[in-house]
Amino acid sequence: METKNEQQANEIPSKTPNFLYTLFLFIRSDIKTIIIPQLLFALSSCVTSGFTTSASLPTSWHHIPFLFLKVLAWLCTLMLVENITNQRLPGSILEDSLNKPWRPLPSGRITPEAAQHNLLLLVPAAVILGIVVGAYKETTGLIVFIWMYDDLDGANQGIWLRNALQACGIMGFSAGVTAITAGSPAYGITNGATLWMCLNGLVVFTTVHAQDLPDIVGDAARGRRTIPLLYGDGVARFSLAVGVLVWSIASPAFWKLSPVMFLPTVALGATMALMTLLRRTEKSDKVVWKLWCLWIGTMYLLPLAG
Template identity: 35%
Template sequence: MTYSSEKFRIHEFTRSFLDGLIASTLKRCGYHIYTIWLFTFSDLKTIIFPSTAFGIINALAIFMEQSSSSPETLTQKYWQLLKTIPMILFWTWINLLPFAINNQRKPDAIQEDLLNKPWRSMPSGRISPEAAKRLMFTTYIFAIITSKILGNALHCLTLIALGFWYNNMRGADRCWVIRNLINAYGFICFASGAIQVAIGKDQAVSHLLGWWYCIIAGIVFSTVQIQDMYDQRGDKIRNRKTLPLVLGDAFSRWTIAVPMLIWCWLAPLLWSSSMSGFVLPVVVGLIITRRTEADDKRTFQLWNMWLVSVYLLPLVKAYENLS
């Protein structure tokens, strides 16, 4: 065997080994990334996308009000906002992730997910409860660091406290009023945090839209029980005191329909909106209030769309002021 052929064989072996190592590493990384992704997949349409939409829409409204006399400045603001969209999505996701892990890692949560969502990371056996706990604490650190850099650490710390109350203190299980209250406060933390990322840390969003947060909190508090309508079997297994299990299915539907119909008209009125501001919230709201038990899961998705239509009101008002 010649020296050159031996060198060639060593080269081929090394290349094959490195290719296999890279492929194996990429496969493992892909597996773990997908495992992490599954923790938050169910909340894309309920938290991540609506909160991001709230941040973008209301930041646009703020920029339009602040730059109404300068089209050039407004254009610059648009480009600035466009660049922040990936960071808004990431901030929302990284703050949701540890909450979702904490919510899904307990034995009773795993049992519930075996019935309703067996594809999730815990019931499918992709990660152990101990590893999930370590991942949760790691992502808490990442969330705090990210929020500190972006200027909304208070939102992050509040979400951590709410998550502890909701999951560890079982605040979501013992009383439907407390459950709705935590949900409402959590929605506002995600939404206002998203705006803070969008407009930058030099402006205080509470001074700009403080009263609007109170309205959104009222809307969520009075209607968020819609998420409990389609999961009554799982909630009963975990002995949660959700509104449909405490007050009954039929009555609970009225507690959703009536507040939604009121907010459909009241929210645009509070913004002194023209008829254009009423159209989308009222139309989507009427569709939702006419849904039946068989439609509950899709109805919750429509509720999130309705909430985004309400989020549009400041932008509609800002556009009317420019016209």
């Protein structure tokens, strides 16, 4: 007959996959929006020595897999911090029950109290990991933006503050993967890495409302003020179409690429613009958001063509 301690020990293996799957569900939506694009950003940083040289193949490849494992571990840890911080809030649970009912909190896989307990462990773990991988400044800066966006309710204080915090957050991720792959940049207005990250921040600031078009129902239920809800569907679509077309040209121009290298971003941008303006359905808007993620990832690879 098993003792109580033996029974608890036998339960651990069965609980572990379930716990890991719960963590995966927290970050599932951001695999396409953050993790994959930032891995592409890391590739560009690695090959261009932190955006300070022209693209060239590394003389030694043996350290590259380990480098990318560090980037992936850092990204997933910070994404868990960001997503658990956001998704544990009452307004987020209400919104997710309408838009993403499979997430851990609305589906009942975990309670808000348990999520907060996990955060108390994750935040110091993220800071320690940032120190270990050489991205301490970037990690602490990113945690500040997460705190402002979620706990200080910056996401609901106005459209432009929300977009600015999202842009700063993505710039923080880019700064972190740059620090891990090529050392912390010498931040300044004359530094190529800084300018590239700032340009990408402007791209996000002016086009990230692509995510709001398919989420109108949940945003309205939460009372969140988004561009489609505040300015109307037409303004949101027109501004998105113009934004992606402008940046599809400006980003490759920043790297002084040949005209043929403009084609990937321009083709994706034109597709997004046409779908946004001509196919005004929730299903189409979800496709546009996925295309936006692909478009951003393509942008991050532009330095390789320089």
